Amino acid sequence: MHHDQGIHLRSVCKTYRGRGADVEALRDMNLDCAPGSFTALIGPSGCGKSTAMRIALGLEDYDTGEVRIAGHPPAAATASGVTGVAFQDAALLPWRTVARNIALPLEVLGRDPAKHGHEIAKLIDLVGLKGYETALPGQLSGGMRQRVSIARSLITEPEVLFMDEPFGALDQIRRRQMNVELQRIWMESGSTALLVTHGIDEAAFLADYVVVMHANPGRVVEIIEVPFERPRRNELYSAPAFHALCDRIAKVLHGE
Template structure:
């Protein structure tokens, strides 16, 4: 069963530099939904993701995943994470990199062999199981990172700018691929991104954040039916929503 994410009146302050990264942030992500978070650099997007992942602790408020603290939820294998840097182990094959979280969780790789193969096929890398990261393109490495994030059969998937380092053409291709992969699992997903088109194409709702300190400025529902194909990028309604989000972001960026 997919998990609800609840962020309740969260604040986070970094003592070094005295930066108030987040203040009074509340957010609820319904089970099985896809949420994108956008906002200017330094508005606390990645800090929010780290708090949900249990990689940092809030100074006030609380975060719950399926009613559990993030650390307990992650320890049980309920959380998958992929970052901008694929961070693959260069000496391990595609198959071994995908299997790595199972090793961390103390699960048998052999018992999960079928799932590993299934995920490698799901991200379009069937036949490359034995390849090393250095033999893969940037897009392929990000696909491995996404498969790795899914191998523990998580209820929550967190993505922090996973395609930021890719060129525009490959980024769009990977956006379409991510929608396909997500549709197969319908995992509760939170994506942090600077890409407005990426956010609108993928998400059920787009959260706009502003800084000084980081807080939520607006939550905008995305009305487009699923499944969404590449033709959506040419839809006037798609462009209108992207322009609307850009217009909402402009004064936030200018005020920094």
């Protein structure tokens, strides 16, 4: 079997055992993200979308089912740098420069950042932070910190990129600019991407497939294919076909 760079969850179940009631976080969760595709996971709070991502990262166990990330068990994929991660909180180390924050995953994997100066410089350029190499996080805006976070998630040249609400803290105008940027960066990286988001417009703009979840129990209710060609531009946000797709996603999301 050839090496599959995709994300695969098969019949994954996860229940949190409580003192009173058990909470069925995921029931029979199936997710297949083809290599090089971009999938958005959307659903109400408590629908298990972040749980699914944490399971895919090997940060959390599951009761039954099977998970393969680029052909590896989740924890192994994360530990070997096959997986890149960007969360809503950029979680940068305040005492490290931009360049040294981006280098962090290399150090974790025991690689010498000094040998990767070219890759670090290339990523800084890619995320539009040329000239800020030696800046500290405290000197950057929220949007710039997120760019550092995304560059850091790409430094190991991951086959799979996981993002949990990376632009959740930004205002809508900024977020839309960042979505255009993220699309460009992702297209250049060639990685398989999974984005957890609350934003219907963000999901529709970025993804090839929007996976809609419902809560209690956390489960996938529909997978909606996004028909727009790439690269998608800012004008797409005002196109009637875009609004129609967002309305369709909203209907499924709200159980109509």
